[in-house]
Amino acid sequence: MKAFDLNRFMNVARWDLTVNGKFYTRSALLMVAIICMPVVLYYLYNMLTDNSFFATETVDDVFFFCVFDIFLGGAYFVITSGYMFHNLITKQGRINELTLPATNLERFLWHVVVIVIGVNVVYTAGILFSDLLHALFRLALPNAEINSISYKLFVDFGELRGTGIFRYENFGMLLFLGILGACYIRTYCLVNAWKYKYNIPWTLLFYFVFQNAFVLLVLFIGHCMSPALMMKLWDWVGCVPRTVFFVSLNLFAVLLYAGVWYLTYRLYCRAQITTRRNP
Numbered sequence: 001m002k003a004f005d006l007n008r009f010m011n012v013a014r015w016d017l018t019v020n021g022k023f024y025t026r027s028a029l030l031m032v033a034i035i036c037m038p039v040v041l042y043y044l045y046n047m048l049t050d051n052s053f054f055a056t057e058t059v060d061d062v063f064f065f066c067v068f069d070i071f072l073g074g075a076y077f078v079i080t081s082g083y084m085f086h087n088l089i090t091k092q093g094r095i096n097e098l099t100l101p102a103t104n105l106e107r108f109l110w111h112v113v114v115i116v117i118g119v120n121v122v123y124t125a126g127i128l129f130s131d132l133l134h135a136l137f138r139l140a141l142p143n144a145e146i147n148s149i150s151y152k153l154f155v156d157f158g159e160l161r162g163t164g165i166f167r168y169e170n171f172g173m174l175l176f177l178g179i180l181g182a183c184y185i186r187t188y189c190l191v192n193a194w195k196y197k198y199n200i201p202w203t204l205l206f207y208f209v210f211q212n213a214f215v216l217l218v219l220f221i222g223h224c225m226s227p228a229l230m231m232k233l234w235d236w237v238g239c240v241p242r243t244v245f246f247v248s249l250n251l252f253a254v255l256l257y258a259g260v261w262y263l264t265y266r267l268y269c270r271a272q273i274t275t276r277r278n279p
Contacts (some may be wrong), residue, residue: 035126081188082200172246179253193267
């Protein structure tokens with residue numbers, strides 16, 4: 001196996017940006033426009049109604065914009081993960097990529113850079129640009145308060161900080177849920193390495209079947225266990241120190257996340273020009 005070479009990696013990057021530069025640029029501009037859309041529509045509607053909504057309101061509540069950006073970000077990360085290996089969709093694209101003078105690791109790492117770093121840069125740029133538009137619209141209102149969408153979203157956690165959900169004692173569970181969310185998103189990369197076309201519907205179908213099977217399994221186990229055995233099991237879990245419990249939980253989540261990436265890489269290494277799954 002050849003060692004990782006930075007020059008070959010940079011050549012893969014230059015090739016991809018040359019061949020798919022327009023695709024990346026259009027996708028990024030579309031994402032920024034979609035993130036800015038709620039701000040523009042919100043103020044455009046009120047300007048068309050003679051600013052009647054702002055006649056007495058000076059408080060700037062950006063909670064709605066933050067919630068929209070969170071849900072939109074989740075959808076954006078899922079869709080981009082499903083297109084991680086977009087070069088492999090067509091037979092000619094597979095020939096072009098798989099015959100590049102570079103190792104599988106170098107080609108794979110470039111896709112990781114695009115998905116992990118590039119997508120986050122575009123998403124953050126969209127939020128910053130929408131924040132700028134929001135501030136410009138607020139400047140046109142007399143005596144209007146101006147709040148930052150970016151600060152509320154990335155620093156203040158919106159209105160959730162006051163609910164106590166972000167207390168230190170909840171950090172272990174929040175970290176666990178965050179890693180599980182990352183595993184959910186990266187599963188789309190895994191399926192994309194297995195099925196180049198229509199992989200997003202396949203992943204959604206997999207999660208639908210898995211969730212229903214898991215719920216049925218839990219219900220079946222609960223039905224088979226006696227109440228006394230369930231109480232003993234619950235007492236045993238309660239005796240485990242909180243720190244040990246959350247460390248074990250998060251260690252499992254980290255291993256699961258690493259396993260998803262490893263399987264994705266192994267499937268990418270086995271990519272062929274044509275297969276039964278990818279004619």
